[in-house]
Amino acid sequence: METRFELTEQNYRYLFDNASDAMWVHDMEGNILDANKACEKLTGYTRDELVGMNITRFLTEEFLDAAREVKRKLLEGEAIEQSYEQRLLRKDGIIGIMKMATSLVIIGGEIRGFQHIARDVTTEKQMQENMRFYVGQITRAQEDERKLIARQLHDDMAPPLLLLIQRLDSVTSRTRPKLHNSLKDALEDLRNQVIEALEYLRRFAQDLRPRILDDLGLIAALEWIAEDLAKNYGIDAHVEVAGIEHSLSAEVQLLLFRIAQEALSNIRRHAKASMAEVELKFENNKVRLSISDNGKGFDLPSHPESLASTGKLGIIGMYERARLLGGSLKVQSELGKGTQVVAEVPLPE
Ligand SMILES: Nc1ncnc2c1ncn2[C@@H]1O[C@H](COP(=O)(O)OP(=O)(O)OP(=O)(O)O)[C@@H](O)[C@H]1O
Numbered sequence: 001m002e003t004r005f006e007l008t009e010q011n012y013r014y015l016f017d018n019a020s021d022a023m024w025v026h027d028m029e030g031n032i033l034d035a036n037k038a039c040e041k042l043t044g045y046t047r048d049e050l051v052g053m054n055i056t057r058f059l060t061e062e063f064l065d066a067a068r069e070v071k072r073k074l075l076e077g078e079a080i081e082q083s084y085e086q087r088l089l090r091k092d093g094i095i096g097i098m099k100m101a102t103s104l105v106i107i108g109g110e111i112r113g114f115q116h117i118a119r120d121v122t123t124e125k126q127m128q129e130n131m132r133f134y135v136g137q138i139t140r141a142q143e144d145e146r147k148l149i150a151r152q153l154h155d156d157m158a159p160p161l162l163l164l165i166q167r168l169d170s171v172t173s174r175t176r177p178k179l180h181n182s183l184k185d186a187l188e189d190l191r192n193q194v195i196e197a198l199e200y201l202r203r204f205a206q207d208l209r210p211r212i213l214d215d216l217g218l219i220a221a222l223e224w225i226a227e228d229l230a231k232n233y234g235i236d237a238h239v240e241v242a243g244i245e246h247s248l249s250a251e252v253q254l255l256l257f258r259i260a261q262e263a264l265s266n267i268r269r270h271a272k273a274s275m276a277e278v279e280l281k282f283e284n285n286k287v288r289l290s291i292s293d294n295g296k297g298f299d300l301p302s303h304p305e306s307l308a309s310t311g312k313l314g315i316i317g318m319y320e321r322a323r324l325l326g327g328s329l330k331v332q333s334e335l336g337k338g339t340q341v342v343a344e345v346p347l348p349e
């Protein structure tokens, strides 16, 4: 035999009162008709204070735009994104952030008001912001350190190696006729090894912080890595510049360069591509950097942050750098077709 299961009004009342999310209902003018215990905690007002109060007391004028937009969309039957974020002014004067879902109250076929469910995400949001700030500081500190090490390698370590090569040359040329053949070969070997060490050191310093970026700017530096891909890895790589070129701050140039450097290093290491294209496009109020390849593509996880736990930090680093510049980044990849990374960064007015 089938058992009918129905919630009585009393059951609903219990759910409403004891839900851990704040809930309240207000009429078309914004006068609160009912609110639960969690709403007391969220707003700082008691239930008695809340009932009859107008929502503009905690959704003050400065935060009301978002709420009005939601109201308008609901009334016009447009879809709204649930849940959305909304700021509120608590009774103690502190501004909080909540995640809200809103729907219409319809009685007898008529719209009579709005009901809301809200979760306090203030602490979470603050933690996220602190984390972002921290990541920003670390990224900047890392760049400063790289610059310092690159400069030291270049200025302090390269000259003694150069001197050593010159001294080996002069010893060999002065004493050449008198030298035994095996010693001549040994000196020649030694000279080649020092040249090789110097070459490694220069490459390492360039990777840490390419001088070309500081001296000649982003476009020259992008061309430099593209040439390296073509010359040393057989990938046909090009740089295209479109739109009217704006001057970019040193920080924007550096972070965009790091994004391209990582994307191109991924192409070199993972893509098995024969072609790579870097495009820097200047638009009215933003600059768009796109790096694409015709390689094997990959499945990007739906939450790219999960890559971090497997020690893969490249893609996340690109997202963070774009965000540091107030911009955004998109990665699109299709198996067998290739991958495209696009960073968009706003330009100052
Ligand atoms: N252009 C690409 N083509 C094919 N696969 C790619 C491409 N870019 C990234 N991937 C895949 O995505 C994964 C994550 O990339 P990510 O740059 O985050 O990490 P990684 O390159 O493996 O390591 P890290 O950058 O930290 O040295 C790579 O391991 C690779 O499997």
Ligand SMILES: [Mg+2]
Binding pocket: 262, 265, 266, 313, 314, 315
């Ligand atoms: Mg990588």
